[in-house]
Amino acid sequence: MVHPKGDMATKSAAKGDLKAGREPATDQEQKALLKKRADRRSRWIWRLAGYVFFIGIWQFSSTYLVEDFILPPPLTILETMQEIVTSGLLVTHFGATLEKIAIGFSLAFIIGAFIGILMGMNRWWEAFFSDWVLILMTTPGLIFVLVSTMVFGLSYIGPIVAVVITGFPYVAVNLVEGVKAAPKDLTDMARSYNVSRARLIRHVIIPFLAPFIFTAIRYGFSIAWKVATLTEVIGGNEGIGFMMRREFQSFSMAGFLSWALLFFAFALFLERIVLQRQIDRFFRWRPEVTS
Amino acid sequence: MASIKVQSLRKEFVTSDSTVVALENASFEASGHVFVSIVGPSGCGKSTLLNILSGIETPTSGIAEITEGDKKARNGYVFQAARLLPWRTVMDNLLFVQKDRDAETRERCQRYLEMVDLGHTANKYPGQLSGGMQQRVGIARAFSIEPDVLLMDEPFSHLDAITGRSLRKELHHIWMETRKTVLFVTHDVGEAVELSNRMVIFGQGGRLREDMKIDLPFPRDPADDAVALTKANVLRTFEELDLVAS
Numbered sequence A: 001m002v003h004p005k006g007d008m009a010t011k012s013a014a015k016g017d018l019k020a021g022r023e024p025a026t027d028q029e030q031k032a033l034l035k036k037r038a039d040r041r042s043r044w045i046w047r048l049a050g051y052v053f054f055i056g057i058w059q060f061s062s063t064y065l066v067e068d069f070i071l072p073p074p075l076t077i078l079e080t081m082q083e084i085v086t087s088g089l090l091v092t093h094f095g096a097t098l099e100k101i102a103i104g105f106s107l108a109f110i111i112g113a114f115i116g117i118l119m120g121m122n123r124w125w126e127a128f129f130s131d132w133v134l135i136l137m138t139t140p141g142l143i144f145v146l147v148s149t150m151v152f153g154l155s156y157i158g159p160i161v162a163v164v165i166t167g168f169p170y171v172a173v174n175l176v177e178g179v180k181a182a183p184k185d186l187t188d189m190a191r192s193y194n195v196s197r198a199r200l201i202r203h204v205i206i207p208f209l210a211p212f213i214f215t216a217i218r219y220g221f222s223i224a225w226k227v228a229t230l231t232e233v234i235g236g237n238e239g240i241g242f243m244m245r246r247e248f249q250s251f252s253m254a255g256f257l258s259w260a261l262l263f264f265a266f267a268l269f270l271e272r273i274v275l276q277r278q279i280d281r282f283f284r285w286r287p288e289v290t291s
Numbered sequence B: 001m002a003s004i005k006v007q008s009l010r011k012e013f014v015t016s017d018s019t020v021v022a023l024e025n026a027s028f029e030a031s032g033h034v035f036v037s038i039v040g041p042s043g044c045g046k047s048t049l050l051n052i053l054s055g056i057e058t059p060t061s062g063i064a065e066i067t068e069g070d071k072k073a074r075n076g077y078v079f080q081a082a083r084l085l086p087w088r089t090v091m092d093n094l095l096f097v098q099k100d101r102d103a104e105t106r107e108r109c110q111r112y113l114e115m116v117d118l119g120h121t122a123n124k125y126p127g128q129l130s131g132g133m134q135q136r137v138g139i140a141r142a143f144s145i146e147p148d149v150l151l152m153d154e155p156f157s158h159l160d161a162i163t164g165r166s167l168r169k170e171l172h173h174i175w176m177e178t179r180k181t182v183l184f185v186t187h188d189v190g191e192a193v194e195l196s197n198r199m200v201i202f203g204q205g206g207r208l209r210e211d212m213k214i215d216l217p218f219p220r221d222p223a224d225d226a227v228a229l230t231k232a233n234v235l236r237t238f239e240e241l242d243l244v245a246s
Helices: A007-019 A027-065 A072-087 A089-122 A123-138 A141-153 A157-180 A185-192 A197-235 A241-249 A255-280 B046-054 B090-096 B104-114 B132-146 B160-179 B188-196 B227-241
Strands: B001-016 B021-032 B035-039 B059-069 B075-078 B149-153 B179-188 B200-203 B210-214
Touching: A027 B160, A072 A089, A072 A255, A089 A123, A089 A157, A089 A197, A089 A241, A089 A255, A141 A197, A157 A197, A185 A197, A185 B046, A185 B075, A197 A241, A197 A255, A197 B090, A241 B059, B001 B046, B001 B179, B021 B046, B021 B179, B021 B200, B021 B210, B035 B046, B035 B188, B046 B059, B046 B149, B046 B179, B075 B132, B090 B104, B090 B132, B090 B227, B104 B132, B132 B149, B132 B160, B132 B179, B149 B227, B160 B188, B179 B188, B188 B227, B200 B227, B210 B227
Parallel strands: B035 B179, B035 B200, B075 B149, B149 B179
Antiparallel strands: B001 B021, B001 B059, B200 B210
């Protein structure tokens, strides 16, 4: 197959496409790729415009509307954030929070996946678990935060338990739907060709469940973040939530906002860069060029 | 030589409020280099028979087996829809049903892809192919395991007339070349006359109503007088048997 070479746009488009295991063969595909790139560019422009707009409002309000100690200007926050980063506080406290989330959410995922698959495959188990999963999901996370703090005090275990209990129902509920919708036509096909169970799981079940798993991770993880920081606000002695509480107690709006913004930035990074990459990698088979 | 044996086969589907009998006392045999078409009205259990023969369904009672010599035969199954894994490339779809994944197997898969004129699509995803091309991948997949028997369940019914026609030609060609036993389920009498040298008509519950030889020379053009006449005769038999849905 002839590899198209030409202007910059075509080259990088072709490169991106190679990664996905295809090469743009026809003019039509080429055009579609260029269109996609243009589309991505305008989306970025709009996104940047959003940032300029909202930070502009912030700057305007802090200059003309409210006192600086209530709403410090963006530049002050930026300086405070820089201090937090250079002093090493960022690494210490993000590390502490992340560790809890990593352990807690991993456990939540394993438990949730197990229960979800059980519920999806068998209606007796569904009857057994469904109300309890629903109850856990509708209960505000704050309640588990308070309970786990009362039970485990300031220890390391409390936040993890809270994360597990609030996180696993989201994983379970999403997987139930996925398992129930299992593609019978494909599993039957595999069966008629005597494909082994391991191969069936790896090449049919997991790719099919992937969208459900990613949704589960998205929801579950965002809940885990909230709950983990909340436990630190209430009863921690380290972590992002703990630092927010300290800034709150000394009524330092600048410090508080800096931690909050660093938190947003990190959550955004995880969601948009880390998770999205995995999702793109997993779904590269989806036809992008529709004719 | 592969042989298919179905004897007093019964299959019931039990739902929450009723029992449906799909096959009742179905019996039928075939072996060697034959192309057997099974025709019959919808709901006569012809697809169920293929599903049982391929191991997807288990019979309620009776015998349904395909043997090669004295061991179980390998079956290639072509479905009504292509049933490809959308998240795997064409080549990986073929490899998915293979026992091994060595270089030799890869080469064989590539060869069968080329047989259906799709050698260049090995690294594409099914979603990038047309419906007819996907169906050809399904056919290549069935042949790529070098089966003893080929089971086909209305493989061309979802395609437009022109694509269907060229695929039928292709299938006939491959059948002549590979000399497999083919069991071809269809509700299209014209298609059955064009392709097969034996035609079996099923009534409700998979009861054998008619078993006929079609002794016309290949290749068969549907516009040819002899072929058209045979088709008309079969349709008349259908009416006499009172199988046409009222």
